[in-house]
Amino acid sequence: MAKLRIGTLERLKVIESSLGSRINRVRKRSFAIVQASLAAGLAYWVAQTIFGHASPFFAPITVVIILGLSGGDRIRRAAEISLGVTVGVGLGDFLVNYVGPGTWQISVIVAVSLLVASMLSSSVLVSNQVAIGAIIIATIMPPGTAGGGTERMFDAFIGSVIGLVTIALLPASPLNSGRREVSKLLGIASSVLDDVAVALEKQEVKELDEAIMAVHNTQAGIADMIAAAKGGREVSKLSPMMWDSRWRVRSLERILPSVEQLLGDIRVLARRARVLCEDGDQVTIRLINIIDELADITASLSDYFDGLADETQTAEIPALVRRLQVLAASTDMSVVKDDGVLSEYVLLAQARSVTVHLLVVCGWSEESATAALPPTSATPAYPYERWPGIIEDD
Template identity: 75%
Template sequence: MAKLRIGTLERLRQIEGSLESRARRVRKRWLAILQAAVGAGLAYWVAQAVFGHDSPFFAPITVVIILGLSGGDRIRRAVELAMGCTIGVGLGDLLVLYLGPGVWQISIIVGISLLVASFASKSPLVSNQVAIGAILIATIMPPGTEGGGPARMLDAIIGAIIGLATIALLPSSPLNSGRHEVAKLLGIASSVLDDVATALDKGESGELDRAIHAVHNTQPDINNMLAAAKVGREMTSLSPLMWGARRRVRSLERILPAVEQTMRNARVLARRALVLCDDGDRVSTRLVNIVDELADIAASLSDLFDGEADAVEATQIPGLVRRLQILAASADMSAIRENGVLSEYVILAQSRSITVDLLEVCGWSRESAMSALAPTSETPAYPHERWPGIHEDDD
C-alpha cells in the first residue's frame, strides 16, 4: 500500500487545527482569565481590608499587567514592574505636588521620570512603568485624591506579590506549550523531508520551492519553542504544585537544540535536493528510502509530542530509536550511486546529521547518536557501535 504523502502546509494545518490543540488553547485562555480575575480581586481586598487603603487602584492593575507578561523571566520582570511602578508613582506624587498639572508640566515630569529610571535600571520595562505611573498621577490621580501618597507605592508592591502568588497557586502546565511547539517543528521537518523524498524519487522539484519557503519561515516557531520551555522551567521554580515536573521539564529542555538543528539540516537538505533536481541528476533508491524513513520517524515523533501521555512515550520511543539505529547503520557510502554527483553526497551527509538529531530528540546523547552511524572514515571520532539485531546480516 502506497504511503500517503502530505505537503508541508497541509501537515502544519493538521497540527494547528487538531481538536486536541484547540482544546488546549481554550483551557489556556480560561486559565488566564481565572488567574486575572482571582488575582485582581485578591489584591484589591488585601490592599483595602488588610492595609486600609480606600481606593487601591494600583494593586489590581499591577496584577493584571504581571499576569499579561509572556515568555520567561516573569519573576524578574515582575520585580522590575513593581520597582518601576513604585518609583513612577512616588516620583509623580512629588513632581505634581510642586509643579502642578498642565501641558509643559507633563513634558517635564515624563522627562525627569525617564532620567531617574535610566539610573535605577537599564530595563525598558522599568522605564516604561516609571513614566506611566508618573503620567497617571499627573493626569487622573493627582496628589490630594483618595488613596494618594505612599499608599499608592505600597499598592504596586502588593499587586506584584499577589500576581506572582496567583501564578504559583493557579499554575498552567509547564510542559504542554513546549511539547506542542516541538511537535509543530517536527511536523514541519517531516513534511519537508517527505517532499524531498518525493522530489528525489520522481526527479522533479515539484513542491520543493514551497517546502523550502516553509522551513525558512520557522525561526518564529523556534523562538516560541525556546520561550515556552523557559516559561515551563520558571513555572516549576515558582509553583510548589509543579515541583514534581522539574525532571520532565529538564528533559524537554535538553532536546530543544536537537529539534532546532533538525530544522536547519532539513533546510540544507531541501535546498540541495532542489539543486540536484534542477541539474537533472538522480539519486539511488536506497537514499530516497533513507530520506523517506526519516520523514516518517519525524512525523511519529511529532504525533508523540503533540500528546500528553508519558506512558505512550515509554512504549513508542524505543521502537523509533530502533528504526533510527537501523537507518544510521545503513547510511554509509554504499548508498551513493557509482559516479554519484556532489549533491548526492550532500544529501547523504545531511540525512546522517538528521538521524543523529532525531536520536537526540529521543533522549540519546550526541556521542551515542554519532557512534550509531556507519563509519565513513578509517579513523572516526566516534567509533561505530554494533547493536544486537541490526548487524546480523554482516556476520
C-alpha cells in the same frame, strides 16, 4: 510514497485555521485564564479590604502583567515591574503636581520618567513601566483622585507579591508549554522533510520553495521553545508542588539544542535538494525512502510531545528509537550512486545528521547516536555499534 500530500505552507495554514486548533488553543490557555482571574481578584480584595485602599487600580493590573510574563527570570522581572510601577506612580504624582496635565506636559513627564528609569536600571522593562505608570497618573488618575500618593505605589507592590505567590501555589505545568513548542517545531520539520522527499521523487522545485520558506521562519519558534523551557524551569524551582518535575524539565532542556540543530540541518537539506532538482540530477530510491522515513518518524515525535501529558505515551519512544536504529544502519555510502553528484552526498550527510538529532530527542546521548551510524571514515571518532536484530542493507 503513495500518500496524500499538500505543500508545507498550505498544511500549516490548514492546521492553524482549523476550528479544532482554536478550541485546543483555548483549552490550553484555560488554566492561565483562571489563574490570572483569581489572582487579580485576590489582589484587589487584599488592597481594598485589608489595607483599606478605596480604588486599588494597580494591584490587579500588576498581577496580570506578572502572570502574563513568559520565559524564565519571572522573579527578577516581577521585581523590575514592581520597581517600575512604583517609581512611575510616585514620579507621576510628583510631576503632575508641578507641571499639571496637558499635551506638552505629557512629553515632559515621559522624558523625565525615562531619564530617571535609565539611572535606576538598564532594564527596558523598568523604563517602560516607569513611563506607563507616570502616564496613567497624568491622564486618567491625576493627583487628588481616590487612592493617590503612596497607596498606588503600595498597590503595585501588593500585586507583585500576589503574582509570585500565585505562580508558586497555583502553578501551571512546567512542561506543557515547552512540549507544545517542541511539538510545533518538529511538525514543521516533518512537513519539510516530507516535501523534500516528494520533490526528489518528482523533480518538482515549487514545493521546495515553500518548504525552505517554512523552515527559515522557525527562528521565532525556536526562541519561544527556549523561553518556554526557561519558564518551566523557574516554575519547578519556585513552586514546592512542582519540585518533583525538575528532572523532567532538565530532560526537556537537554534536547532543545538538538531540536534547533535539527532544523538547521533540514534547512541545508532542503536548499541542497532544490539545487539538485534545478540541476536535473536524481538520487537513489533508497535516499528518498530514508528522507521519507525521517519525515514519518519526526511526525510521530511531534504527536508524542503534543500529547505527552498522558505518561502512558512513553511506550512510543522505544518503538521510534528502534525505527531510527534501523534507519541509521541503512545510511552508509552505498546509498549514493557510484557517479553521484555533490548534492547527493550532502543530502546523505544531512539525513545522517537529522537521524542523530532525532535519537538525541528520544533520549540518547549524542555520542551513542553518532555511533549508530555506519562509519564513513577509516578512523571514526565513535566506533560503529551494531545493534542486535538490525538488518543492514547490502
